[in-house]
Amino acid sequence: MSQNESSDKNRTACCTAKIHFGYIISILVVIIIALLTVKWSDIPALAEHLNFALGITSLVLAVVAIVYAFFANNSFNVTVSKLESAATTIKDETGDLERAVHGLELQLKDIPDKLLSLEGQVSKTHALVEASSQQPKSQITVQKPDVSVEEFANNVVDRFLNVSSWNGLKVMYLCCLACEKQKEFDLKEWTTMDQSISYDYAYGFLIAASSAGFFDHVMQDTKVRVTAMPQPVAHKIRPVMDARIKVFPVPFNKTWPPQIEIIEKFIG
Numbered sequence: 001m002s003q004n005e006s007s008d009k010n011r012t013a014c015c016t017a018k019i020h021f022g023y024i025i026s027i028l029v030v031i032i033i034a035l036l037t038v039k040w041s042d043i044p045a046l047a048e049h050l051n052f053a054l055g056i057t058s059l060v061l062a063v064v065a066i067v068y069a070f071f072a073n074n075s076f077n078v079t080v081s082k083l084e085s086a087a088t089t090i091k092d093e094t095g096d097l098e099r100a101v102h103g104l105e106l107q108l109k110d111i112p113d114k115l116l117s118l119e120g121q122v123s124k125t126h127a128l129v130e131a132s133s134q135q136p137k138s139q140i141t142v143q144k145p146d147v148s149v150e151e152f153a154n155n156v157v158d159r160f161l162n163v164s165s166w167n168g169l170k171v172m173y174l175c176c177l178a179c180e181k182q183k184e185f186d187l188k189e190w191t192t193m194d195q196s197i198s199y200d201y202a203y204g205f206l207i208a209a210s211s212a213g214f215f216d217h218v219m220q221d222t223k224v225r226v227t228a229m230p231q232p233v234a235h236k237i238r239p240v241m242d243a244r245i246k247v248f249p250v251p252f253n254k255t256w257p258p259q260i261e262i263i264e265k266f267i268g
Contacts, residue, residue, distance in 0.1 A: 114163055119212045121156045128152070157233050160214065161240045166252075167197040168205045169241050170259060175206070175215050176234045177267040179226035185267065188222040194262045196255075 161169065178185050187206065191199040199222075206224065210217050215229035245256050 115208050115212070118156065118160050118163075119208075121152075121159075122213045125153045125156060125213075154232055157214070157236060160209075160212070161236055164205075166241075166244060166256065167201060168209075169237065169244065170194070170197060170263060171202050171205045172209060172214070172233075172237045173241060173260070174263050174267070175209075175217065175224075175226045176229055176237050177263065178224070179215065179229040180234070181267060183267055184223055184225040186223050187219075190263070190266050193266060194259055196259060 161172070164172070174185070174190065177183075187202055188199050191197055191202050206217070206219075209215065214233050216227045218225045218227060241256075241260065245252060
């Protein structure tokens with residue numbers, strides 16, 4: 001039986017009950033009037049007794065109405081207070097949410113500036129390396145080895161990996177494994193398997209990191225082949241990811257490791 005048929009039957013039964021109830025009340029009222037007229041008409045003070053009874057009934061009903069109005073008003077005030085408290089709580093939560101969204105917007109706006117700063121530092125590193133390689137051999141043999149360039153490059157790599165997002169580190173790790181195994185991969189296929197990162201984000205981070213000189217790649221459509229990645233970069237990616245998991249243990253200690261396994265299985 002459908003719900004519509006059941007509701008129709010209930011409505012019909014309710015209407016029938018109301019009709020019968022009206023009949024019964026009408027019959028009882030007629031009986032009372034007949035008794036008052038036929039049986040009790042010879043009582044001299046019947047009208048006075050009825051008036052007294054009606055007066056007492058009115059007083060009792062008035063008292064009941066006053067008491068009911070008092071309790072109803074009190075319950076209404078309590079309900080209004082709860083509604084005001086809930087509205088205040090919602091307003092506070094909304095304010096906190098707005099502040100959090102504003103802070104997130106500011107952090108997102110800082111990401112392009114940080115990437116540009118890193119790109120500038122990497123360009124300086126490349127310039128220093130090229131300048132040192134173009135020095136005369138006689139000067140190179142006489143001068144002591146200068147480790148400042150290598151130290152600066154390591155600092156740039158550390159800074160880039162530390163400020164990168166978790167999804168950015170996954171892109172770096174994917175390129176590292178692909179370079180290590182000399183395997184071409186489909187970037188769109190990987191983002192379909194790991195649905196925590198979008199293809200647009202992965203593609204943008206890959207182009208930014210490659211432009212900064214952290215690896216070289218060749219891309220055709222959605223297929224990527226990483227041709228080179230410096231060892232100082234490749235050796236630091238996985239330790240940074242492991243450290244990130246330890247810093248943010250809950251709930252990322254359960255969601256991040258499976259994402260790493262997807263990368264490793266994808267590259268094979």
